[in-house]
Amino acid sequence: VTSFALGLPAEELFPRRAYGLALRNVLSTDPQALQYGPSSASLRENVVELMRRRGVQCDRDEVFLTSGAQQGLSLLARLLLSPGASILTEHHVYPGFQQAVQPFEPRYHTVPTDRAAGIDVDAVEHVLRRFRPAFIYVNPEGHNPLSVSMSMEARSRLAAMASEYGVPIVEDDVYGFLRYEGPDQPPMSALSRGHVFYVGSFSKTLAPALRVGWLIVPRELVPILSVLKESTDLDTGTLTQRALAAYLDRNDFAGHITRVCRAYRVRRDAMAAALRRHFGPRARWRSPTHGVFIWLDLEGDVDGRLLLERALDSARIAFVPSEAFAVPGGPQQRNGLRLNFSHCTPAAIRDGIARLAQVLDEV
């Protein structure tokens, strides 16, 4: 199967050798490396430096290390939600986020997403005038699944609204470092710190198997999050934290991200060219500035789930149809699909998109 389905990074870009050296170095010099341990101050310092490059000033006491961004979302859900709470999201929402909040069975207020500017901020304000959701969930860059990055105006307005209405924003920026073009816009955490909780991850830039992500939150929340995390998995592995800190100390991580972005830009462009060539006017889509997905709105009455069935059967192509992103009780789009471009080679992308277009012909 040629899979455009998951948000997998490309294995061939993982710095296996450099990370292996970091592991070796820590294991051979640090007797505590395999013990229970506190959150690594050195790794948090590295995150502070990363955030600075992203335009966010913070210090290491505001960095809360997690076992990946998914744990960050899950802990924020536990921190912010109580039974009967509501949340504000877009119509299309990353399913992992929906899983993270599911234990609290929140009610969803949903708003549309402009395919060019991101979350519809007027619609957000309309909701906030009438309801008090526990928080607003957004992806500032490379939205999952719609792949849009929010305009700077939308960020400013939304950050101001969060303060004005006293409703926190959970800003899931796991694709924020994967930028292919356009201005380097800061996330909302750079604009309004008290009301914006930032979720970051090393999974997309470095490697998912590290299972290391982070939150940037007001420092008074760190002890509360620590207790919540302790109850779910005690701590994030000491060896991984220290080896990752050693990797970041000794390697040019900015250069690594640049190489990853260069490779993904080639893949994005290969997918865009193939879509132009094979899909033509049968779908609307935009080439994203960030992230790992291209979102297609198909013309006409095509059912994404049916297309997926056919694509798997007759062309062995996988993707995720729009219905997978609908929230409970929210509107369902049928004719959309999310295509990942980071995992397949450009050749596999060209070939896969051509075959997918053929399947669409036959539906």
Add this chain to the structure above:
Amino acid sequence: VTSFALGLPAEELFPRRAYGLALRNVLSTDPQALQYGPSSASLRENVVELMRRRGVQCDRDEVFLTSGAQQGLSLLARLLLSPGASILTEHHVYPGFQQAVQPFEPRYHTVPTDRAAGIDVDAVEHVLRRFRPAFIYVNPEGHNPLSVSMSMEARSRLAAMASEYGVPIVEDDVYGFLRYEGPDQPPMSALSRGHVFYVGSFSKTLAPALRVGWLIVPRELVPILSVLKESTDLDTGTLTQRALAAYLDRNDFAGHITRVCRAYRVRRDAMAAALRRHFGPRARWRSPTHGVFIWLDLEGDVDGRLLLERALDSARIAFVPSEAFAVPGGPQQRNGLRLNFSHCTPAAIRDGIARLAQVLDEV
């Protein structure tokens, strides 16, 4: 501070070199090692073999890998508890377990523990005749904190009751492989599989920083647990799983456990000798067959918390007083303390116990 407080394994026994070689081998040969990945079948096979040595027959489809035993407990809590549920525990309960169930605010039915035979099975039956708790939580070996191992008769009776009353047992066996003397008794999972959910871990035998544990559960629960785990942290790191499997494939893990037990037995005996010498009749305690703790019931009206304060202040000794193990609404013991013997050297143990006895003199 000489700390007898936490259940830390001894760092000097971690197989840093052998595990480092396993990591290196996996990183240099497996391009998927840093990618998202499914639960490792090879690691689950290794767990099946470990369980066989513990007297439990299972197969790899009944093994559910977790990010440590704490995650196992937390997922079982999510699986088995709903708001308003009650659970059955002993009066003294590992605080990490209490944290794992806390989100559901369960009501506790508590029963006493016989210091020689473990959980009071008559008292359990008395509760089960009147109530239907969501599950029973037990430590078959090296109880945390009371350090008792259940008699075989208690295991059989309790396992039979679980079936008879249809109430599952969560059997937390993280200390089950640390046996110093006495017969090698199987856990309850060997007696009644359908109603007993086993919780295991590599933290105490190998190294906590791996953050790898496992559950043995009926196979039909594995897909449900997978969804629950996905919502909290997506997966347990691929590299760790594969390196751990490689370590277990290439090394004599049974021999490693034997070496760990030999070292801990020396420490246990050092602590027991020091207690005999310095505490004499001022405390009742037993030398445990399993685990990493000695439990002291102090004679007279000594307050464990007060003793801890004084011990920290005047002798720089730490331990955990009995009140830390009381459950919400349950009975509180004031004059008990839990002493860990796995982490300090025998010399530090001898010295620390002598100083602690002096503090007790002065309270």
